[in-house]
Amino acid sequence: MSQTQETTTPTVTLNNGVEIPQIGFGVFQVPPDETQRIVEDALEAGYRHIDTAAAYRNEAGVGAAIAASGIARDEIFITTKLRNGEQGNAHEAFQNSRKALGVDFVDLYLIHWPVPSQGLFVEAWKAMEKLYANSVVRAIGVSNFLGEHLDALLQDANVVPAVNQFEIHPTFQQKELAAKCRALGIAVEAYSPLGQGADLNAAAVKSLAAKYGATPAQIVLAWHVASGIIAIPKSSTTSRMRENADAAxxxxxxxxxAAITQLESGARIGSDPAIASHSQL
Incomplete structure (x- = not known):
């Protein structure tokens, strides 16, 4: 692999003292046979935070890219997630993810969705607390948890989630949920941080891009960073990877x-966590 470029990505300190790079690289919908190449490109572009999930079926490609990079393991922050259909078997599911990634430990392990209809996310959390206690995970958290799911989890939890990763972008900010997370000491992480590209066409974003000589994506990511949000944009184009990484x-x-914050429209792109129940198997 060629020399990686210098990165100036800021970090967010989680509630247990672990630091996470504030701009990461997401591999949702990256085909397994392309994952290694794309993640190698992302590492060359300066990313040190890679976000995957068992449900994406590309953990092995992420692991292969990290192994090929020559970058020390402790310099790369790896997030993966528990499949919905494996909430009753979280320990084995984690071990399978860890083996696929080819690593001794994972930096952040998340419950991918609450799937309230299953009634298993508290059980899954208990298993994840044991993984955390055994130091095979540096931090544990959740994804797509609404306020009521957090309340239910915290009634029985011994460990407060370090992160809640959910859909956030200028036109769908979920401000109340973000505020609740912060009040509980839970870091806020955004997936679909660019609104899957749709938010880049907003007049306010385009105007600011022209003002700063930046791309619209850089403007939106700079808004996330200034708002204290961890963001995981994705791109398969090396030039865009570098541009996104430079947004901070x-x-x-x-x-x-304020001009970007005013773009709120309340329009969710992804599934509603209150009713989402796909098994991901």
């Missing part, structure tokens, strides 16, 4: 940030 260098004014 852009400092938006309070007026700029």
């Amino acid at each position: 260098a852009i400092t938006l004014t309070p007026e700029d940030l």
Whole structure:
């Protein structure tokens, strides 16, 4: 692999002291046979935070890219997630993910969806607390958990989730949920941080891109960073990977940030966690 570029990505300190790079690289919907190449490109572009999941079926490609990179394991932050259909068997599911990744430990392990109809996410959390106690996971958290799911989890939890990863972008900000997470000491992480590209066409975003000589994606990611949100954009294009990774260098004014925040429309792109029940198997 060629020399990686220097990265200036800021970090967020989680509630247990672990630091996570604030801009990561997501591999949702990256085909398994392309994952190694794309993740190698992302590492070359300076990313040190890779977000995958068992349900994506590309953990092995992520692991192969990390092994091929020559970058020390402790310099790369790896997130993976528990499949919905394996919430009753979280320990074995984690071991399968760890083996697929080819690593001794995972930096962050998340419950992918609450799937309230199953009634298993508290049981899954208990198993994850044991993994955390055994130091095979540096931090544990959740994804797609709404306020009521957090409340139910915390009634029985010994460990407060370090992260809640859910859909956040300028036109769907979930401000109340984000505020609740922060009040509980749970870091907020955004998937679909660019609104799957749709938010990049907003007039306010385009105007700010012209003002700063930046791409629309860089403007939206700079808004996430300024808002204290961890973001995991994805791209298969090396030039865009580099542009996205450089977004943290852009400092938006309070007026700029307000212009983007005003784009809220309440329009969710992904599934509703209150009713989502796909097994992911």
